[in-house]
Amino acid sequence: MPQTSAPRKTLGRPPRISREEVVTTARRIVDAEGVHRLTMRRLATEIGSTPMALYHHVRNKEELLVLLLDDYAARTLHRPELPAQPRERVIAAAATIHEALAACPWIVEVLTADDLMATSALWFVEQIVDGLIECGLPSERAVHGYRAIWYYTAGEIVVRATAGRRRTDDTRPTYREQVFTDLDPTELPRLAQVADHWSSLTAEDTYVDGLRALVDGLLAPR
Amino acid sequence: MPQTSAPRKTLGRPPRISREEVVTTARRIVDAEGVHRLTMRRLATEIGSTPMALYHHVRNKEELLVLLLDDYAARTLHRPELPAQPRERVIAAAATIHEALAACPWIVEVLTADDLMATSALWFVEQIVDGLIECGLPSERAVHGYRAIWYYTAGEIVVRATAGRRRTDDTRPTYREQVFTDLDPTELPRLAQVADHWSSLTAEDTYVDGLRALVDGLLAPR
DNA sequence: ACCTGAACACCGTTCAAGT
DNA sequence: ACCTGAACACCGTTCAAGT
Numbered sequence: 001m002p003q004t005s006a007p008r009k010t011l012g013r014p015p016r017i018s019r020e021e022v023v024t025t026a027r028r029i030v031d032a033e034g035v036h037r038l039t040m041r042r043l044a045t046e047i048g049s050t051p052m053a054l055y056h057h058v059r060n061k062e063e064l065l066v067l068l069l070d071d072y073a074a075r076t077l078h079r080p081e082l083p084a085q086p087r088e089r090v091i092a093a094a095a096t097i098h099e100a101l102a103a104c105p106w107i108v109e110v111l112t113a114d115d116l117m118a119t120s121a122l123w124f125v126e127q128i129v130d131g132l133i134e135c136g137l138p139s140e141r142a143v144h145g146y147r148a149i150w151y152y153t154a155g156e157i158v159v160r161a162t163a164g165r166r167r168t169d170d171t172r173p174t175y176r177e178q179v180f181t182d183l184d185p186t187e188l189p190r191l192a193q194v195a196d197h198w199s200s201l202t203a204e205d206t207y208v209d210g211l212r213a214l215v216d217g218l219l220a221p222r
Numbered sequence: 223m224p225q226t227s228a229p230r231k232t233l234g235r236p237p238r239i240s241r242e243e244v245v246t247t248a249r250r251i252v253d254a255e256g257v258h259r260l261t262m263r264r265l266a267t268e269i270g271s272t273p274m275a276l277y278h279h280v281r282n283k284e285e286l287l288v289l290l291l292d293d294y295a296a297r298t299l300h301r302p303e304l305p306a307q308p309r310e311r312v313i314a315a316a317a318t319i320h321e322a323l324a325a326c327p328w329i330v331e332v333l334t335a336d337d338l339m340a341t342s343a344l345w346f347v348e349q350i351v352d353g354l355i356e357c358g359l360p361s362e363r364a365v366h367g368y369r370a371i372w373y374y375t376a377g378e379i380v381v382r383a384t385a386g387r388r389r390t391d392d393t394r395p396t397y398r399e400q401v402f403t404d405l406d407p408t409e410l411p412r413l414a415q416v417a418d419h420w421s422s423l424t425a426e427d428t429y430v431d432g433l434r435a436l437v438d439g440l441l442a443p444r
Numbered sequence: 445a446c447c448t449g450a451a452c453a454c455c456g457t458t459c460a461a462g463t
Numbered sequence: 464a465c466c467t468g469a470a471c472a473c474c475g476t477t478c479a480a481g482t
Contacts, residue, residue, distance in 0.1 A: 126410040148432030155377025188348040210370030217439030
């Protein structure tokens with residue numbers, strides 16, 4: 001009988017850096033200076049190695065970003081007590097995902113670089129689909145409903161992150177502000193009417209209100 | 223009396239390229255090869271000039287992208303006949319914007335690089351806000367309603383564009399496919415139940431269905 | 445006023461070689 | 464097996480000078 005469970009004989013030189021170290025260091029850079037400062041070269045220097053060493057631990061930069069998202073979700077997306085009432089469970093599950101994403105502005109780059117399907121987020125997807133089914137939707141409509149909720153949520157994150165990015169580095173009026181001051185009230189009367197309040201209205205966080213409306217609409221008969 | 227409307231004496235050498243030519247050439251590159259192939263250097267070569275000449279006509283690359291979006295909206299976003307019934311007008315206006323964006327996959331880069339407020343899109347915003355007000359919403363809630371619709375629409379575009387980008391260059395299973403085959407049916411029963419249909423369900427275009435649900439929910443009493 | 449050339453300070457990734 | 468050095472083929476933008 002050949003010897004079993006012998007430690008696999010590892011040929012060649014032993015690893016000096018690990019995939020985990022790569023991801024952890026990448027996270028530190030992103031948290032401290034933003035995702036745009038994460039480059040393979042910078043990461044290599046930070047880790048005390050060369051750019052090419054990284055490619056033995058991650059396939060390329062895109063994979064690194066996905067790993068980063070997974071890592072972030074696993075650390076911060078904890079399962080809360082959800083309401084028993086199914087409609088409220090849908091709301092709460094979506095709001096929890098939304099909250100985690102909103103606290104993580106660099107996520108937008110990854111959202112648009114891969115579909116968001118971190119393993120740790122699946123439980124929330126389950127809760128949403130299940131809640132919609134319990135409310136009486138057939139399973140296909142529940143999946144479509146989940147998609148609509150995801151579109152709404154991802155859109156809110158992307159639009160807000162973008163608006164936030166603009167504000168920091170520039171004092172001149174944004175394109176939108178310019179557009180609103182140049183508004184022709186005979187052609188666009190409603191917009192002219194609300195122009196003064198537009199900025200403060202859009203600054204309000206109405207994510208959950210919109211979410212409730214969407215879920216109500218999804219669950220309404222017909 | 224000093225002479226009026228004399229052509230302003232233009233000192234220095236006459237321009238050889240115009241802002242319009244810059245934008246038009248940029249559009250040609252983007253349409254033909256995608257937004258990731260649009261670089262200042264490439265654009266300069268295409269236009270028969272040097273990178274730095276461009277900076278006399280656009281402030282920087284980001285401004286160029288915004289100009290490109292404006293140009294696209296002005297050319298393709300024509301005002302359709304909208305239904306008289308206000309709720310249907312809201313739906314139709316949002317669906318028209320959505321259609322224009324969906325036909326233009328490079329838009330995602332710009333969506334996440336600046337807020338979308340092309341002048342030619344304002345008329346649609348007006349229609350949506352006005353429709354919601356006519357349906358009985360106070361103007362603040364109408365603005366919030368428009369925001370929710372915009373989140374949903376932008377999210378749909380971003381998520382779909384991303385999913386589409388994945389498929390072209392790679393034959394190995396996506397991360398999502400992997401996740402769904404590895405699903406534990408005791409932990410995530412609903413997802414396991416729909417796992418086989420997930421891909422085809424998400425491939426369906428349910429934008430308008432979700433939009434109707436959202437608008438219904440926004441207009442429902444309470 | 446407009447355009448050019450050279451330079452600055454970077455990128456992600458491949459390839460061939462070293463240990 | 465893992466890591467290194469050098470190179471490839473690029474970026475956006477600034478600066479100083481030319482016409």
